[in-house]
Amino acid sequence: MSAGLMRVAAEDIPVENPSTGALAGSVSNMNETEVERLVAVARAAQPAWQAIGFKGRARHLRSMQRWFVDNIDRVATTIHEENGKSLDEAAIEAVYGAIASAFWARKAHSYLADQKVRSRSILVFGRSMFIRYAPVGVVGVIGPWNNPLLNNFGDVIPALAAGNTVILKPSEVTPLTTLLMVEMAKEIGLPSGVFQAATGDGATGAALVESVDAVMFTGSTRTGRKVAARCGERLIPCSLELGGKDPAIVLADADLDRAAAMIVFGSMHNSGQTCTSIERAYVEAPVFDEFVAKVTDLYRSLRLGESTALGSSDCGSLTFPPQLETITGHVSDAVSRGATILTGGHVQPGVGRFFQPTILVDVTPDMACLREETFGPTLPIVKVADAEEAIRLSNASPYGLQASVYTKNKRVAERIARSLEAGTVTINDSLANYFALELPMGGWKDSGLGTRHGADGIRKFTKRQSVMRTRFPMKKELHGMPFEAKNSRLLRRIVEIAYGHPRTS
Numbered sequence: 001m002s003a004g005l006m007r008v009a010a011e012d013i014p015v016e017n018p019s020t021g022a023l024a025g026s027v028s029n030m031n032e033t034e035v036e037r038l039v040a041v042a043r044a045a046q047p048a049w050q051a052i053g054f055k056g057r058a059r060h061l062r063s064m065q066r067w068f069v070d071n072i073d074r075v076a077t078t079i080h081e082e083n084g085k086s087l088d089e090a091a092i093e094a095v096y097g098a099i100a101s102a103f104w105a106r107k108a109h110s111y112l113a114d115q116k117v118r119s120r121s122i123l124v125f126g127r128s129m130f131i132r133y134a135p136v137g138v139v140g141v142i143g144p145w146n147n148p149l150l151n152n153f154g155d156v157i158p159a160l161a162a163g164n165t166v167i168l169k170p171s172e173v174t175p176l177t178t179l180l181m182v183e184m185a186k187e188i189g190l191p192s193g194v195f196q197a198a199t200g201d202g203a204t205g206a207a208l209v210e211s212v213d214a215v216m217f218t219g220s221t222r223t224g225r226k227v228a229a230r231c232g233e234r235l236i237p238c239s240l241e242l243g244g245k246d247p248a249i250v251l252a253d254a255d256l257d258r259a260a261a262m263i264v265f266g267s268m269h270n271s272g273q274t275c276t277s278i279e280r281a282y283v284e285a286p287v288f289d290e291f292v293a294k295v296t297d298l299y300r301s302l303r304l305g306e307s308t309a310l311g312s313s314d315c316g317s318l319t320f321p322p323q324l325e326t327i328t329g330h331v332s333d334a335v336s337r338g339a340t341i342l343t344g345g346h347v348q349p350g351v352g353r354f355f356q357p358t359i360l361v362d363v364t365p366d367m368a369c370l371r372e373e374t375f376g377p378t379l380p381i382v383k384v385a386d387a388e389e390a391i392r393l394s395n396a397s398p399y400g401l402q403a404s405v406y407t408k409n410k411r412v413a414e415r416i417a418r419s420l421e422a423g424t425v426t427i428n429d430s431l432a433n434y435f436a437l438e439l440p441m442g443g444w445k446d447s448g449l450g451t452r453h454g455a456d457g458i459r460k461f462t463k464r465q466s467v468m469r470t471r472f473p474m475k476k477e478l479h480g481m482p483f484e485a486k487n488s489r490l491l492r493r494i495v496e497i498a499y500g501h502p503r504t505s
């Protein structure tokens with residue numbers, strides 16, 4: 001991060017590099033008045049931003065796309081320094097920035113173009129209708145610490161593309177990437193006030209919810225409920241991407257090498273600090289031992305430690321200090337109730353906040369590691385009799401974010417996918433869906449409300465307006481006032497003809 005970004009003062013929030021413990025930077029803890037000031041600036045900038053239209057905004061998004069490609073290392077280093085993930089994983093966030101800028105530059109207009117509507121209702125005969133999507137105004141995006149760009153600025157892009165101005169409140173633990181985005185906005189010439197950052201703690205986030213026109217929140221279910229409740233009181237829209245406890249189901253006919261590789265990636269990406277992380281695996285009995293052996297071998301081969309160059313480490317550090325207690329607590333709870341650790345299980349001694357990649361077997365549904373979100377580098381593996389048991393156990397969770405199924409039988413895989421209570425299901429794959437921006441992504445149950453990506457990923461930042469025009473204006477409608485008995489009788493006759501024969505109407 002450049003020295004220009006640092007503002008050190010007594011009331012500022014220090015940002016720690018979790019891999020080394022060194023000070024990575026410091027940001028201001030904005031209060032309510034400062035947030036209100038940002039919102040006023042955003043509100044003043046919004047009409048002109050809307051007025052330049054989709055083409056004008058797409059030009060800015062194309063510059064953004066180019067910037068991400070030209071600055072991959074700069075972005076990756078900033079993310080790595082405040083979040084602790086490997087440089088390779090951090091670079092993928094910059095790649096997402098380029099993909100998302102290109103996607104929304106290309107697709108915003110078609111998702112938000114006026115939509116013609118036809119009606120078969122006999123009461124609106126002769127009308128033409130369309131829906132238009134108008135920006136909500138000022139959008140507040142509130143993000144978590146696990147993906148400082150992906151789940152933060154990633155949602156800013158469609159909100160901007162829709163014609164809103166946006167204020168991003170990053171986690172106080174990882175705000176430096178957001179400040180880099182502010183620099184990016186200046187470097188590509190984004191009009192002033194169109195994108196701003198509100199750095200600070202939870203109170204800063206709460207202040208933002210008080211004065212914006214819509215909220216996009218990513219974070220824990222606990223905070224998400226508070227944000228949704230306040231948005232409900234204010235009657236403003238909010239979209240929530242929350243926690244998960246994603247299951248993976250491995251059937252006896254699966255390609256076990258593929259299943260093991262995908263489940264290791266899905267559970268260990270970002271050291272398990274991913275909302276869509278695989279947090280539990282259900283494996284059919286005939287292949288249980290072989291699958292467990294393959295996954296354990298792969299876990300043992302992972303290199304844990306500070307990433308000093310591309311390809312130098314597979315698993316980075318834990319970003320948020322309290323997370324270490326949660327992970328240690330889940331492992332010790334499991335062991336105290338009879339679980340067996342096949343590899344890992346401990347905090348890595350030495351500098352930085354690292355936890356060993358951990359496989360747990362002999363786990364039972366009462367254990368916290370199978371019930372609660374762990375958000376760490378652990379994988380409990382459960383032996384099941386068949387697919388039905390795997391589906392039942394997978395669905396026995398308050399969460400419903402993602403799930404994955406491994407089998408060579410396409411028909412069976414799709415049947416299982418349709419039985420799972422999850423917003424997304426991948427088949428013989430994990431996590432890749434996030435990079436298909438055409439495909440909606442969002443949680444069921446306690447995992448959220450609304451989706452990101454796809455048409456709804458941008459329409460949620462708009463207000464819908466329905467417009468109806470009468471093409472053949474008559475002096476008076478058949479059902480117009482004053483009512484006339486002959487017209488009402490005629491109307492009944494028409495209804496009888498149009499709707500009296502349900503199979504043909």
Ligand code: NDP
Pocket residue numbers: 142143144145146147151169170171172173200201202203204205206207209218219220221222223224226227240241242243244274275276373375401443447448
């Ligand atoms: P938190 O819910 O603790 O925080 C999320 C954001 O909300 C932070 O910026 C936080 O600020 C802010 N905040 C805290 N209190 C309030 C409040 N009262 N009003 C408004 N904003 C507030 O989540 P974490 O940062 O710990 O993120 C981890 C969680 O995020 C996990 O549960 C994970 O599963 C989930 N997640 C979900 C994703 C999805 O797409 N479904 C993607 C990524 C993560 P501060 O941190 O400064 O206190």
